[in-house]
Amino acid sequence: MDQYVTGKMIKKLRESRGLTQSALADILMISDKTISKWETGKGYPDISLLEGLSKALNISITELLLGQNIDNKNVSANMLKTSFYVCPICRYIFIIYVLTY
Numbered sequence: 001m002d003q004y005v006t007g008k009m010i011k012k013l014r015e016s017r018g019l020t021q022s023a024l025a026d027i028l029m030i031s032d033k034t035i036s037k038w039e040t041g042k043g044y045p046d047i048s049l050l051e052g053l054s055k056a057l058n059i060s061i062t063e064l065l066l067g068q069n070i071d072n073k074n075v076s077a078n079m080l081k082t083s084f085y086v087c088p089i090c091r092y093i094f095i096i097y098v099l100t101y
Contacts, residue, residue: 009067011039013057027056047086047093 014024014035021035028049037043045053054061061084063069083096 006044006065006067007039007041009059009064010035010045010053010057013059014039017057019056024056028052047091048088051084051086 014021019027021032021039025032025035030049034043038045050061050064054064057064059069060082062082085094085096086092087094
């Protein structure tokens with residue numbers, strides 16, 4: 001994960017949805033300074049915020065971490081049907097694939 005790419009992606013998506021840094025921060029219950037740090041590449045979103053951030057920006061976690069949109073039309077292993085679960089105790093990320101045939 002590249003801080004610059006991820007921050008750039010967050011800023012682009014936030015602006016395209018007409019959200020200010022403060023509005024996005026309110027949705028995630030964090031400070032607008034934190035959003036600014038992400039967008040300028042001075043920090044990463046905390047792992048516990050990835051799900052909420054991806055929902056607020058209407059993007060998958062995979063796309064957010066890669067910093068680009070994924071156009072996967074492969075029905076048998078569609079990454080857009082991938083879910084992530086973050087364990088609140090150990091903070092490991094579990095990837096849940098929903099395969100359709």
